[in-house]
Amino acid sequence: MKKKALKAAFPYTLPVMAGYLFLGLGFGILLESKGYSFIWAFFMSVIIYAGSMQYAAIELLAAGAGFGYTAMMTLIIQIRHLFYGLSLIGKYKNTGKLKPLLIHELTDETYSLVCSIDPPKDVDPNQFYLCISILDHIYWITGCTLGALLGSMISFNTKGIDFVMTALFIVIFTDQWLSSKEHRPALIGLISSVVCLMLFGSSNFLIPSMICIAALLTVFRKFLEKEEPTYHDN
Numbered sequence: 631m632k633k634k635a636l637k638a639a640f641p642y643t644l645p646v647m648a649g650y651l652f653l654g655l656g657f658g659i660l661l662e663s664k665g666y667s668f669i670w671a672f673f674m675s676v677i678i679y680a681g682s683m684q685y686a687a688i689e690l691l692a693a694g695a696g697f698g699y700t701a702m703m704t705l706i707i708q709i710r711h712l713f714y715g716l717s718l719i720g721k722y723k724n725t726g727k728l729k730p731l732l733i734h735e736l737t738d739e740t741y742s743l744v745c746s747i748d749p750p751k752d753v754d755p756n757q758f759y760l761c762i763s764i765l766d767h768i769y770w771i772t773g774c775t776l777g778a779l780l781g782s783m784i785s786f787n788t789k790g791i792d793f794v795m796t797a798l799f800i801v802i803f804t805d806q807w808l809s810s811k812e813h814r815p816a817l818i819g820l821i822s823s824v825v826c827l828m829l830f831g832s833s834n835f836l837i838p839s840m841i842c843i844a845a846l847l848t849v850f851r852k853f854l855e856k857e858e859p860t861y862h863d864n
Contacts, residue, residue, distance in 0.1 A: 635757035636765075638750050643762055646739045647769040650681075654773020655780070657684055662781030664692045671778035675771045679737065683707050684774070706840050714741045721745075725756045735763035737770075814853075818846050 658671045678684055683704055690700050714736055721744065722729055736744075740763050749758035807816055826839035 632754065632757045632761075635749075635753050636761045638753050639758055639761035639765060642743055642747055643765045643769070646743070646766050649739065650766065650769035651773040651776075653681055654770050654775075655777035657681070657688075658774045658777020658779070659781040660685070660688050660777075661774075662778040664688055666691065666778070668775050668778035668782065671774045672771065675774035676767075679734070679767060679770065680708055681737070681770070702837075706837060709840065709844070710738075711736060714738075718744065721759075725759070728756055728760055732759060732763055735767050737766065740766045814850075815847060818850075819843050822846065 654675065657675075658668065661671050661674070662668070674684055674687065678687065686703060686707060687700075690703065695703075715733065718736075718741070722732055725732055743762050743766075744759055747762075749755040803816065807813060822842040823835070823839045826835040826842060829835070830838050
């Protein structure tokens with residue numbers, strides 16, 4: 631990473647650092663409470679690098695879930711990244727050898743920064759986006775690993791820590807609602823989830839609701855493209 635690009639990118643990533651360190655600590659503590667050491671936290675945050683999926687993976691690991699079910703849950707939880715990638719085709723088209731790394735490093739927060747910030751004129755855009763991506767990933771790895779280390783050294787009741795992801799999604803939903811004039815996609819997601827919850831129950835509504843949301847957004851896509859949505863969620 632070029633020093634000039636790193637210096638330019640760093641201030642924009644400070645809010646992400648605050649959030650990732652906090653969320654990462656929660657993940658690490660919960661993972662360690664299930665009997666997995668900081669080594670697991672480190673490599674999961676390096677390889678998986680998805681906050682919501684890593685939190686879900688804790689219960690999947692504890693329950694001994696099979697590969698097929700885990701793969702399906704990963705696809706459902708992270709399917710939104712498909713749309714992130716499609717919207718960045720133009721911005722990342724000239725990134726060359728950096729493209730696979732930039733794709734792997736793409737999270738909700740990184741996507742938000744890349745979409746909303748223009749690189750300084752004297753800084754290589756590709757290096758600027760790379761610095762944002764790498765810095766965000768470092769924050770997440772640090773938070774997850776420190777959380778697992780603290781969990782192994784300090785004994786305390788972890789009940790309620792898993793609510794951190796629910797709280798995060800509530801905040802993200804509220805922020806998107808307030809920052810966007812177009813509320814129909816959010817309403818489609820909310821209503822679809824509620825209807826599927828009533829029809830299929832709390833244990834089985836996730837997959838039907840995701841299918842329903844994807845179908846409705848596809849059918850009504852041309853009516854919803856008046857304003858580009860702003861994304862901000864691991």
